[in-house]
Amino acid sequence: MRKRELELYFGPQHLGMVGNFSITLKVEGDRILEAAANPGYLHRGFEKLMEQRTWIQNFPMVCRMNVVEPDSMEMIYSMGVEKLAGIEVPERAHYIRSIYLELARVGSHLFGLWAYANMLGFDTVAQWAMYHRDLILDLFEELTGGRVYHIYIWPGGVRRDFPDGFEEKIINTLHTIGSCVPDYDAAFFNNRIFYERAKDIGKITREEAKEMGATGQALRATGMKYDIRKVEPYAAYDKVPWNVPSREDGDAYSRVWVIRDEMIESVHMIFKLIDKMPGGKVYNKIPNPFKWNIPESDAYVRCESSRGELGLYIVSDGGDKPYRAHFRTPSYPHGLTILEKVLRNASIADVGNIMISLYVVAPEIDR
Amino acid sequence: MELFKKKIESAFSGVRVSIPGRYRMVINAGKDEVISILNFLKGEGYNHLGIISCVDWPGEGELELVYIISAYMRDNDTYDDDCKANIILKTRISREKPEFATAINVFENAEPYEREIHEFFGVDFKGHPRLTPLLLEREYEIPPFRKDFDTRKYVEEFFDKIPFVENEDGQK
Numbered sequence: 188m189r190k191r192e193l194e195l196y197f198g199p200q201h202l203g204m205v206g207n208f209s210i211t212l213k214v215e216g217d218r219i220l221e222a223a224a225n226p227g228y229l230h231r232g233f234e235k236l237m238e239q240r241t242w243i244q245n246f247p248m249v250c251r252m253n254v255v256e257p258d259s260m261e262m263i264y265s266m267g268v269e270k271l272a273g274i275e276v277p278e279r280a281h282y283i284r285s286i287y288l289e290l291a292r293v294g295s296h297l298f299g300l301w302a303y304a305n306m307l308g309f310d311t312v313a314q315w316a317m318y319h320r321d322l323i324l325d326l327f328e329e330l331t332g333g334r335v336y337h338i339y340i341w342p343g344g345v346r347r348d349f350p351d352g353f354e355e356k357i358i359n360t361l362h363t364i365g366s367c368v369p370d371y372d373a374a375f376f377n378n379r380i381f382y383e384r385a386k387d388i389g390k391i392t393r394e395e396a397k398e399m400g401a402t403g404q405a406l407r408a409t410g411m412k413y414d415i416r417k418v419e420p421y422a423a424y425d426k427v428p429w430n431v432p433s434r435e436d437g438d439a440y441s442r443v444w445v446i447r448d449e450m451i452e453s454v455h456m457i458f459k460l461i462d463k464m465p466g467g468k469v470y471n472k473i474p475n476p477f478k479w480n481i482p483e484s485d486a487y488v489r490c491e492s493s494r495g496e497l498g499l500y501i502v503s504d505g506g507d508k509p510y511r512a513h514f515r516t517p518s519y520p521h522g523l524t525i526l527e528k529v530l531r532n533a534s535i536a537d538v539g540n541i542m543i544s545l546y547v548v549a550p551e552i553d554r
Numbered sequence: 555m556e557l558f559k560k561k562i563e564s565a566f567s568g569v570r571v572s573i574p575g576r577y578r579m580v581i582n583a584g585k586d587e588v589i590s591i592l593n594f595l596k597g598e599g600y601n602h603l604g605i606i607s608c609v610d611w612p613g614e615g616e617l618e619l620v621y622i623i624s625a626y627m628r629d630n631d632t633y634d635d636d637c638k639a640n641i642i643l644k645t646r647i648s649r650e651k652p653e654f655a656t657a658i659n660v661f662e663n664a665e666p667y668e669r670e671i672h673e674f675f676g677v678d679f680k681g682h683p684r685l686t687p688l689l690l691e692r693e694y695e696i697p698p699f700r701k702d703f704d705t706r707k708y709v710e711e712f713f714d715k716i717p718f719v720e721n722e723d724g725q726k
Contacts, residue, residue, distance in 0.1 A: 227689040235699055397626050400603055400663030412631045419577070419638050431631075487578075487622050487640055489604070500607045500620060515605035515622070523666040553689055 190215050197538050199228050204539065205302045206549035208522070214535060222530035222538075224523050229553040237512045242268055242342070243476035245509065250336045252514065253551045255298050258291035259492035261340040263514070266421065266488040267501040268342045272473075272481045279467045280344035285423040286460050287330075287339060289453040290357070293364070294323040295493040296450045299546055303443060304375060306539045307384055312375040319364045326360055329353065344470025354461050361454045368451065376447055385440035389529045389541035392437060399528065400520035403495020404449075405545055407433040408441035415491035427459040439544035446546070449493075480507050494518060494546045514554060522547035555579060555639065558598070565594060577638040585645045585654065592621065592643070592660045600625045600641055603661035608671045610701045616646040617675055619654065652677040674699035 195212040198204035207228035213221040233252055237245050249264040250257035262284065269276065276284075297320040305313040324334045329350065331337040339346050375381055391401070393409040406413050412431040416424040432448030434441035473479070483505040489498040495517030504510040522545070529541055559571045562581065569591070570582040583591055604622040611618060621643040625636045647654055656679040657664040668679045669688045676697035679685065687693070696703045 227687075227691065230689040232698070235705065239705075397601060398662050400661070406626075410630055411627065413626055413637075417633050418627075433630075485642075487604070487642055489640070496604065498604050498622065500605060500622060502609055511607075511609045513605065513607040519666060520663040524663045 192220065195535070197535075198225075205306070205543060206547075208542075208547065208549035208552070210526070210530070210538065210542070212530070212535070212538070217534045217536070219530050219533050219535065219538070222527050224527055226522065226549060226552045229550045231553070233554050234512055234514070237509050239508065241476060241507050242479055242481065242509065245512075246338050246341070247336070250338060251550075252554050253492070253516070253548060254335070255548050256291050256295035256493045257336050258288055258340070259490060259497055260514075261338065262288060262422075263488060263490050263492075263497050263499045264501075264512075265340045265342050266490060267486060267499045267512070268481070270486045270488055271484055271501060271503050272342065272479075274343045274473060275471055276344050277468050277471060278465050279348075280469045281423040282426070282460055282464045283345050283349065283469060284340055285426075286357070286457050286464075287345070288422065289457050289460075290323055290326060292453050292493045293361075293450050294320050294327075296446050296453075297323070297364075299446060299493075299543070300443075303540075303543045306543055307381065309375055309378075309381070312371065315367065315371065319367065322360050322363065326353075326357060329356070341470065341473075343473045344468075346470070348469045354464075357457065357461065361457060365451075365454055371447070376444065381443075382440065384540060385443060385544065386438060387436075388439040388537050389442075389533065389544060390436070390438040391525065391529060395528075396437065396525075399524045401495070401525060403491075403493075403517050403521070403546065404442045404445045405495065405521055405525060407431065408445050409437035410435045415489050415496055419489065421490055423460060427456060427463060429456045429459070439540055442544045442546070478507070480505060489515070492517060494548065494551075495521070516551040516554070518547045518549075518551040521545045522549075522552050561598075562591075562594070566591060577635070577640060579639065579641045581641060581643045583643060583645050585647050588619075588621070588643065588645045589655050589657060589660065592623070592657055595623055595641060595643075596660055599628065599636060600639070602626050603657070603663055604640070606657070606664055606667035606671060608675045608677065608699075610649070610675065610699065611646075612649065612701045614646075615649045617649050617652055617677060618644055618646050619671070619677070620644050621657070647677070654679055656681040658682065673697070676700070 193214050195214050197212055198209035199207050209225040211223045211225050212219050233248055249260045253260050297316045301313045301316040327337055328334050331339045393411055396406050396409050410433055412433050414431045417431055432445055432452055434445055481503040485502040487500045489496055498515030500513045501509055502511040555573055562571055566587055568584045572580050600623045602624045604624055607620040609618040623641045627637045654677055668682055671677050672685045673688055673690055674697055
């Protein structure tokens with residue numbers, strides 16, 4: 188029989204696709220010969236819009252760049268503005284920021300687990316993950332008033348202190364989620380089907396990962412414990428001891444296990460941070476936002492979002508608005524460079540598997 | 555960092571190096587030297603290209619390309635000073651005829667960043683294998699992220715073409 192090449196559009200309307208993203212595949216039978224990532228379905232020009240809004244007006248916008256985990260976007264923008272304007276943050280706010288960001292990381296990983304489990308057909312596990320994410324959203328709702336977009340971190344600290352008894356609520360919620368880890372393990376992580384579907388799929392070596400600019404789970408699954416929280420500690424991440432989970436094989440199986448281990452590590456970290464939390468104020472006063480000019484300068488800041496290195500190159504021309512803001516989102520190299528490479532020679536059934544295990548989030552690429 | 559600053563200055567005569575803060579270094583280089591500096595930095599262990607950014611300075615008639623380079627850890631679990639460092643490499647190119655050499659041969663993940671800059675700022679990267687549209691759906695006369703792109707005018711021209719729906723009284 189003569190073999191034929193076909194062009195196949197995987198997404199944006201496809202059952203295996205999560206998010207507004209598409210991949211154009213060139214296939215022969217079930218084998219992928221070539222893959223071209225095709226982003227842009229969610230491009231909103233945020234970086235251009237930011238140039239026309241004042242420093243403080245940009246907060247409701249930056250968080251919308253990443254639907255799954257908006258909190259690290261608030262953090263990186265705050266870090267950028269604080270660095271340009273030379274604003275100090277009180278000690279207690281550092282702790283609150285860390286706790287808040289780790290909660291967001293757990294929520295984001297549960298969302299990621301939902302997508303991954305759903306794609307592999309583990310619908311029950313997916314529903315558990317979605318339910319547990321909702322418990323974390325309840326905490327956010329009480330703290331900030333918003334469930335998905337919080338706009339909680341501001342330059343100079345956080346918007347307000349924890350309400351009374353909020354620490355116990357965090358601990359109770361995390362215990363509720365943590366008590367289900369054995370169920371998750373039995374139903375999903377130690378399940379033979381997950382192993383068979385994910386082992387040796389989408390494999391990259393450490394050298395390849397470094398060459399292609401990988402960070403986050405994609406890199407940590409190859410054995411390198413590269414994590415900005417350790418490399419260049421910000422907030423209160425250097426105040427408590429914690430480990431960077433990693434695996435050796437660099438395949439989808441390892442990446443999903445790293446995600447699981449990270450959730451558990453984050454929960455432990457939150458407990459330690461709550462124990463050590465100092466008192467005091469939670470924000471330093473900033474100048475009047477309507478008359479706030481930041482001196483002419485530029486800066487690059489970075490933090491660890493739930494997917495890898497999140498960076499911001501921000502330029503001020505001495506005015507009341509950013510002159511240029513450019514975000515380095517982790518999904519950019521993961522979803523465009525690495526995805527195209529590892530999809531070569533994969534089978535069509537594994538496209539969603541590889542993409543979600545690389546934790547590609549489309550709004551982050553498009554911005 | 556001080557030692558490394560001297561090393562760069564001795565290797566490349568035309569660069570200006572400054573250290574604005576701990577673990578931060580800014581290199582201002584001429585546009586012909588950038589690719590060889592990137593190669594040099596990679597050879598010295600700064601092997602992680604964070605981002606390539608572009609800033610439009612219409613007053614000076616120039617576009618500024620910004621390469622942000624840091625280092626992965628040398629072994630797998632030690633966080634030494636090198637991996638804390640961020641090097642910001644800047645160069646300026648003409649705004650009228652924006653052409654530049656591609657960095658794909660040095661850093662593989664430069665490809666999507668250069669595609670994005672081509673689309674948003676109109677910079678032509680020589681040697682880039684596919685400078686096709688990445689995020690936008692149509693081409694623009696003025697690349698949209700340049701400062702002289704009038705967003706309001708564009709919106710009015712483009713979207714006002716859709717006729718208003720009139721109700722029974724003929725009111726819009």
